[in-house]
Amino acid sequence: MRVKSILLVAALGSSSVPIATFAFAGEKGEHSEKVVKLESIPAAARQTILKEANGAPILKVAVEQTKGKTLYEARVKDGKDEIGIVVDAQGTLIGKHSEKDEDEHH
Numbered sequence: 001m002r003v004k005s006i007l008l009v010a011a012l013g014s015s016s017v018p019i020a021t022f023a024f025a026g027e028k029g030e031h032s033e034k035v036v037k038l039e040s041i042p043a044a045a046r047q048t049i050l051k052e053a054n055g056a057p058i059l060k061v062a063v064e065q066t067k068g069k070t071l072y073e074a075r076v077k078d079g080k081d082e083i084g085i086v087v088d089a090q091g092t093l094i095g096k097h098s099e100k101d102e103d104e105h106h
Contacts (some may be wrong), residue, residue, distance in 0.1 A: 032065045033073075041072050044091030049074040052085045052093060075099055 038046055038061045049058070053076045060075040064086075071094060074085045082099035 033062045034064075035060060035062050037061065038074070042089045042091075045072045045087045045089055048087045048091040048093055049085050052087075052096065056083075 038049070038058060041049075041061065041063065049061070049072065053074065056076040056078055058074050058076050059082065062073050062075075064071045064073055070089055072087050072089070076083050076085060084097045084099050086094040086096070088094060
C-alpha cells in the first residue's frame with residue numbers, strides 16, 4: 001500500500017506529467033496503466049474497440065502493461081453501467097467486464 005501511495009503522490013505532485021500514470025506491483029506481477037487517446041493505439045485494437053462499443057460513447061482508453069503484454073482497455077457507457085473492453089495490439093478481444101463490479105472491488 002505504501003508503494004501505491006508514494007507513486008500516486010509522485011504523479012500528482014509533478015505538474016509536468018500531462019497524463020495520469022499508475023503503476024502497481026502486486027503478487028500477480030507488474031501492472032501499469034496509462035491513459036491515451038483512441039487515435040494513438042494500433043488500428044486493429046481501435047477497430048475492435050469501436051466494433052465492440054457498438055456506437056456507445058467511449059469515455060476513456062488506456063494502455064496497460066500486464067506481465068509483459070501490452071493490452072488496450074476502453075471504458076464505454078452502456079446505459080447506467082460502464083463496460084471495460086480489453087483487446088491486444090492485434091485487435092483480439094481479450095474480454096469485456098462491468099466497470100461497476102471492478103470499482104466495487106477496489
